[in-house]
Amino acid sequence: MRPRAGFALAYGASPTLTTLNEPMHAAASELSITDAVNETCPWSGKPIAADSLTLYNGAVVGFCNPECRDKFAKAILAFEAGLQARRVTNAGLDQ
Numbered sequence: 001m002r003p004r005a006g007f008a009l010a011y012g013a014s015p016t017l018t019t020l021n022e023p024m025h026a027a028a029s030e031l032s033i034t035d036a037v038n039e040t041c042p043w044s045g046k047p048i049a050a051d052s053l054t055l056y057n058g059a060v061v062g063f064c065n066p067e068c069r070d071k072f073a074k075a076i077l078a079f080e081a082g083l084q085a086r087r088v089t090n091a092g093l094d095q
């Protein structure tokens, strides 16, 4: 009996498509520039760079350099904090 074999197989079998359903699971280093929904940096209009990708709403978005990406990341973090607070406020009303 090898109870761990099945687990290891299931755990190791993670086709690329799985990441589409679990976007937040992927680390930044695993993002591919070919998956990015945009081709140019929204800040500068320059082409996006492979080392300047992040996730937004589960989709890969790109920027021309890490500084632009970090500026975007800070912005959505601020929005997320506000959304989270609103969800907490509405939670009692919806359920």
Ligand SMILES: [Zn+2]
Residues within 6 Å of the ligand: 041, 042, 043, 044, 045, 046, 063, 064, 065, 068
């Ligand atoms: Zn940029």
